[in-house]
Amino acid sequence: MSAVSAALGGGGSRGASSLLTWRALTILTTAVAVLGPLSLIVYQSFLTAPFFDARKTAGFGAYAFVFADEDFWKALRNSVIIAGGMTLIAVPLGAILAFVMERTDLPFKRWFEPLILVPSFVSPMVLSFGFVVSAGPVGFYTVWAQDLFGVAPWGLYSIAAMTVIAGLTHVPNVYVYASAALKSLGSDVEEAARSAGASPFRVAISVSLPLILPSMLFAAVLVFFLGFELFGLPLVLGDPEGILVLSTYLYKLTNKLGTPSYHLMAAVAVCIVAITFPLVLLQRKLLQGARKYATIKGKAGRMRELPLGKWTGLALAILGLYLFVTVIVPLSGIALRAFVTNWGFGVNLSEAFTLDSFRFVFQEPTHTRAIWNTILIGTVGGALTVACYTAIGFATHRRDDGWSRFVDYLVLVPRAIPGLLAGLAFLWVFLFVPFLQPLRTTIFSMWIAYTVVWLAYGMRLISSSLMQVAPELEEAARSVGASRGTISRKITLPLIRPGLIASWLLVFMIFEREYSTGVYLLAPGTEVIGAQLVSLWQGGAIDIVAALSLINIVLVGAGLAVALRLGVKLRD
Amino acid sequence: MAELTVENLHLTYGTNQILKGVSLTLNQGEVVSLLGPSGSGKTTLLRAVAGLEAPHQGSIKLRDRTIFDGAAGLDVPAEARNLGLVFQSYALWPHKTVFDNVAFGLKLRKVPADEIATRVKKALGELSLGHLAERFPHQLSGGQQQRVAIARALVYNPPVILMDEPLSNLDAKLREEARAWLRDLIVTMKLSALVVTHDQSESMAMSDRILLLNNGVIEQQGTPQQMYAEPQTLFTADFMGSNNRLAGQVSELQGDAALLTGEGWQLRGRAKPSAKMGAAGTGLIRLERVRVADGPGDNRVQPELKTSMFLGDKWEHVFNLGATMLRAHGPRALSPGKHWVELPREDFWIF
Ligand SMILES: Nc1ncnc2c1ncn2[C@@H]1O[C@H](COP(=O)(O)OP(=O)(O)O)[C@@H](O)[C@H]1O
Ligand SMILES: [Mg+2]
Numbered sequence: 055m056s057a058v059s060a061a062l063g064g065g066g067s068r069g070a071s072s073l074l075t076w077r078a079l080t081i082l083t084t085a086v087a088v089l090g091p092l093s094l095i096v097y098q099s100f101l102t103a104p105f106f107d108a109r110k111t112a113g114f115g116a117y118a119f120v121f122a123d124e125d126f127w128k129a130l131r132n133s134v135i136i137a138g139g140m141t142l143i144a145v146p147l148g149a150i151l152a153f154v155m156e157r158t159d160l161p162f163k164r165w166f167e168p169l170i171l172v173p174s175f176v177s178p179m180v181l182s183f184g185f186v187v188s189a190g191p192v193g194f195y196t197v198w199a200q201d202l203f204g205v206a207p208w209g210l211y212s213i214a215a216m217t218v219i220a221g222l223t224h225v226p227n228v229y230v231y232a233s234a235a236l237k238s239l240g241s242d243v244e245e246a247a248r249s250a251g252a253s254p255f256r257v258a259i260s261v262s263l264p265l266i267l268p269s270m271l272f273a274a275v276l277v278f279f280l281g282f283e284l285f286g287l288p289l290v291l292g293d294p295e296g297i298l299v300l301s302t303y304l305y306k307l308t309n310k311l312g313t314p315s316y317h318l319m320a321a322v323a324v325c326i327v328a329i330t331f332p333l334v335l336l337q338r339k340l341l342q343g344a345r346k347y348a349t350i351k352g353k354a355g356r357m358r359e360l361p362l363g364k365w366t367g368l369a370l371a372i373l374g375l376y377l378f379v380t381v382i383v384p385l386s387g388i389a390l391r392a393f394v395t396n397w398g399f400g401v402n403l404s405e406a407f408t409l410d411s412f413r414f415v416f417q418e419p420t421h422t423r424a425i426w427n428t429i430l431i432g433t434v435g436g437a438l439t440v441a442c443y444t445a446i447g448f449a450t451h452r453r454d455d456g457w458s459r460f461v462d463y464l465v466l467v468p469r470a471i472p473g474l475l476a477g478l479a480f481l482w483v484f485l486f487v488p489f490l491q492p493l494r495t496t497i498f499s500m501w502i503a504y505t506v507v508w509l510a511y512g513m514r515l516i517s518s519s520l521m522q523v524a525p526e527l528e529e530a531a532r533s534v535g536a537s538r539g540t541i542s543r544k545i546t547l548p549l550i551r552p553g554l555i556a557s558w559l560l561v562f563m564i565f566e567r568e569y570s571t572g573v574y575l576l577a578p579g580t581e582v583i584g585a586q587l588v589s590l591w592q593g594g595a596i597d598i599v600a601a602l603s604l605i606n607i608v609l610v611g612a613g614l615a616v617a618l619r620l621g622v623k624l625r626d
Numbered sequence: 627m628a629e630l631t632v633e634n635l636h637l638t639y640g641t642n643q644i645l646k647g648v649s650l651t652l653n654q655g656e657v658v659s660l661l662g663p664s665g666s667g668k669t670t671l672l673r674a675v676a677g678l679e680a681p682h683q684g685s686i687k688l689r690d691r692t693i694f695d696g697a698a699g700l701d702v703p704a705e706a707r708n709l710g711l712v713f714q715s716y717a718l719w720p721h722k723t724v725f726d727n728v729a730f731g732l733k734l735r736k737v738p739a740d741e742i743a744t745r746v747k748k749a750l751g752e753l754s755l756g757h758l759a760e761r762f763p764h765q766l767s768g769g770q771q772q773r774v775a776i777a778r779a780l781v782y783n784p785p786v787i788l789m790d791e792p793l794s795n796l797d798a799k800l801r802e803e804a805r806a807w808l809r810d811l812i813v814t815m816k817l818s819a820l821v822v823t824h825d826q827s828e829s830m831a832m833s834d835r836i837l838l839l840n841n842g843v844i845e846q847q848g849t850p851q852q853m854y855a856e857p858q859t860l861f862t863a864d865f866m867g868s869n870n871r872l873a874g875q876v877s878e879l880q881g882d883a884a885l886l887t888g889e890g891w892q893l894r895g896r897a898k899p900s901a902k903m904g905a906a907g908t909g910l911i912r913l914e915r916v917r918v919a920d921g922p923g924d925n926r927v928q929p930e931l932k933t934s935m936f937l938g939d940k941w942e943h944v945f946n947l948g949a950t951m952l953r954a955h956g957p958r959a960l961s962p963g964k965h966w967v968e969l970p971r972e973d974f975w976i977f
Contacts, residue, residue, distance in 0.1 A: 242717035251731055
């Protein structure tokens with residue numbers, strides 16, 4: 055360890071050097087947790103057989119196989135189409151909603167905002183399932199539409215439908231960036247344009263839009279790259295018609311050969327990361343662009359809201375339609391489906407009513423364990439995760455050296471690795487590293503994977519809390535004689551406590567929502583609802599899926615209710 | 627001819643009354659400043675005139691064109707009022723060059739491109755910004771940004787130009803030069819300007835008339851000389867200069883002559899309308915009117931010198947008159963001990 059502290063430029067007093075050691079330890083642990091699994095994937099992709107197979111040799115065989123597979127190219131093409139299409143849908147819609155919510159006098163705004171964000175808190179697996187039971191061939195809304203109008207002119211199992219649904223459910227991702235940009239855009243520059251004679255529409259076009267354009271571009275890249283991570287949606291909606299995207303192609307590879315084809319999966323995983331990682335770096339670049347105007351953005355002051363007048367109806371209609379399609383349709387479908395024995399043409403809702411699905415869920419140990427584990431990983435696990443993120447945050451807080459920059463990039467890495475791949479990588483780690491093997495069937499394996507997967511997201515929360523502490527407060531402590539460690543514990547930590555509690559709540563919600571990371575880690579002992587849903591869906595247990603989905607929604611909803619109650623900002 | 631007339635304007639935020647019946651006029655070619663302590667509602671009033679705040683009662687007229695009338699429900703939107711507004715923060719559009727910032731108002735008015743070019747060049751030239759046309763706002767100094775903000779508000783010849791603390795973001799030295807320059811600019815360009823400021827010396831230096839706003843109402847208005855020399859209320863008197871205040875009892879009152887009695891002293895002065903016989907009163911005198919004398923005489927007291935401070939061009943002496951502090955200016959340092967100090971009757975106002 056002394057070598058490390060020397061490497062960090064240590065020496066000096068005892069206090070300083072032990073602190074450096076602590077810092078080094080944190081950074082090294084993070085590096086191992088992030089880079090270990092990733093390097094294992096890369097290593098595996100260059101083997102001709104699974105890494106534990108004695109017959110493995112190094113080579114490009116896995117890539118050769120994948121690139122020769124026509125399905126791979128189809129899946130890649132579908133991923134590109136869906137990612138591009140959903141970006142084209144989500145970006146304009148998210149921007150319009152943000153403008154309406156931030157700048158106009160739309161009634162009931164306070165109530166709409168959490169609703170707009172709901173799709174980003176509900177598991178995509180659950181949402182997709184909701185669309186199937188609501189708008190699928192025999193979904194509730196389909197049946198009702200056919201009873202009422204004689205037709206239900208939509209088909210769910212197509213690339214177009216997946217693109218539209220993916221676009222709609224990713225509107226919140228754009229919305230948060232667009233509205234944050236509008237918020238931080240000084241209203242004075244808009245008012246200056248109005249006094250110069252520009253109509254509200256002209257102000258939006260000539261002043262607001264160009265100024266939030268960098269943020270919009272950022273959001274567009276984000277959505278595009280989330281398009282490559284889609285898993286639950288294409289799994290649920292693409293499968294019936296055999297439509298594959300990259301992630302589902304990877305998921306189905308195992309079945310394809312009948313034997314564990316880890317080397318092939320690794321090769322596909324590397325291909326996915328090869329697409330997403332450059333996008334993450336591009337995003338980082340764009341974020342710096344978005345800050346370009348920050349130095350002179352004027353004063354964010356009070357502003358009279360733009361009266362919508364006769365447009366109020368239209369704005370409410372757009373918002374209402376969006377919420378109906380994206381939130382109400384899927385969630386109401388799940389809520390209904392969980393309480394009926396079966397559903398289809400000619401089934402009467404009141405006759406089909408039953409609580410059997412829930413009874414079954416609560417009798418079956420794997421399901422009760424899944425529920426219990428899901429709660430545990432969100433609450434206790436979430437707290438531990440926030441503690442880890444905070445430690446990393448402190449390791450780089452107000453230090454601008456090589457190590458801080460290293461961590462900056464390090465936390466970006468998991469962002470480029472879709473949860474499914476990260477879960478796979480951790481599975482291998484737990485199989486590969488002898489002393490970790492006993493942990494394989496404990497919830498710890500899930501927790502560490504979750505924590506690494508959401509590192510970038512969590513670090514953004516923590517560092518935005520840390521940045522809000524005025525440097526003078528820490529400098530003042532320093533000038534009265536406090537050491538760095540004391541300042542962290544006695545000044546900074548108490549000051550960011552509200553931010554940490556908010557982060558804990560947000561982490562709770564995303565951990566409840568998470569599903570893809572657990573897919574490969576699912577084992578007796580590690581059940582969580584999200585991953586359990588994927589496996590149950592594969593097995594066709596619709597009733598149980600509905601009941602567990604509803605329970606999952608309730609858990610997320612509980613977190614959301616507490617967050618709203620405590621006034622936690624649902625976004626940064 | 628009044629360019630701008632505001633009548634009985636009321637504005638509230640929630641239950642908080644910000645403007646409580648403000649009336650004012652601004653005549654052609656006049657510089658009027660809106661003066662008042664922080665939070666008195668100056669910015670709110672200016673923004674209400676610009677159409678950026680929603681008053682609920684009163685009216686606003688530009689010449690004979692009504693742009694706001696609470697009773698008639700008329701509220702012309704900000705962009706249709708054709709006023710020039712200079713923001714305290716300047717609010718330059720960071721994505722437009724200096725030229726484009728200034729040209730935007732003309733573009734909106736569908737002025738032909740070649741005319742825009744000449745008019746913008748002329749405006750920039752007048753403000754000595756000609757060489758900066760292609761720069762972006764963040765490449766300018768604070769003083770240059772301020773001039774761009776002014777050019778942007780002037781270029782389309784609005785009948786009235788509104789400025790919210792236009793000098794407050796400049797540093798002290800620059801500010802004194804800029805106020806002379808700004809007044810000169812407004813006068814030579816024959817503009818009518820309403821200028822918000824919280825600095826009384828700035829308002830006196832710059833304007834033809836001052837409106838003193840206190841807590842949402844106009845406390846007093848007049849020329850700078852009137853405001854300084856003939857304040858009607860204690861608030862005005864106190865706000866307009868550096869003063870000594872002495873608390874006492876009004877023990878004699880005849881016409882505009884009164885006698886104020888404090889602990890161990892009696893002083894005669896001019897009674898202001900609010901002075902009441904037998905009631906508590908406040909005497910107020912400008913620092914520069916207090917005179918250190920060499921012996922007893924009319925309206926003199928004998929306080930103890932506490933300290934003398936050197937201010938460069940003069941000294942400031944601080945005395946203790948009983949428990950009250952009395953300050954005076956003088957050309958040289960004084961020896962410690964008691965001194966005679968005169969508060970001339972005509973300069974000692976009793977409220
Ligand atoms: N958005 C707002 N909501 C409620 N009160 C406000 C708001 N903006 C300003 N005020 C209040 O209005 C009063 C007048 O503010 P302002 O016009 O900015 O004063 P000034 O410019 O004279 O300093 C202040 O008391 C301030 O607290
Ligand atoms: Mg103000």
